[in-house]
Amino acid sequence: MANYIARVELHNATYEDYESLHASMQTRGYSRTIVGGNGAVYKLPTGTYVARNTSVAIDVALNAAVAAAQETGKSSAVIVADWTQASWQGLSS
Numbered sequence: 001m002a003n004y005i006a007r008v009e010l011h012n013a014t015y016e017d018y019e020s021l022h023a024s025m026q027t028r029g030y031s032r033t034i035v036g037g038n039g040a041v042y043k044l045p046t047g048t049y050v051a052r053n054t055s056v057a058i059d060v061a062l063n064a065a066v067a068a069a070q071e072t073g074k075s076s077a078v079i080v081a082d083w084t085q086a087s088w089q090g091l092s093s
Contacts, residue, residue, distance in 0.1 A: 001053040003083050006030060006065045008047045010074040017072045018046055024068035025049050029056075034086065042091035058082055 008025070010017050022032060030049035033041045044050065051061060062080040069076035 001055060002051075002058070002061075003053065004051045004058065004061045004080050005083050005086070006049045006051070006061070006078065006080045008049070008065055008069050009077045010047070010069060010072055011076060013072065013074050017074055020072050021047070021068055024071045025065065028064040028068055029054060030065070030068075034088070034091070040093050042088065042093050044091065 006025070008021060010021060013021075025032075029051050031051070032044050032049055034044055034050055035041055049065070054061070056064075058080060062078065065078050065080055066076075069078055
């Protein structure tokens with residue numbers, strides 16, 4: 001099983017565009033939160049998402065994120081990376 005982290009930047013986007021993106025990413029299996037080793041749930045920065053314990057290939061995960069971005073009608077930049085471990089600072093719970 002893979003864990004992916006995706007970063008989607010919408011160009012010239014509004015708050016509403018990102019709200020639409022969040023909903024589209026969620027329907028594609030992406031979450032806006034990450035769970036720490038202590039079990040606490042932390043909010044990811046806007047436009048950052050994770051898909052945990054998924055069996056899809058990375059190109060499928062990328063295509064899903066690109067499709068979600070395209071649904072907003074905005075141009076975008078998208079990156080998806082496979083990860084096994086994460087560390088962070090400053091995320092709110």
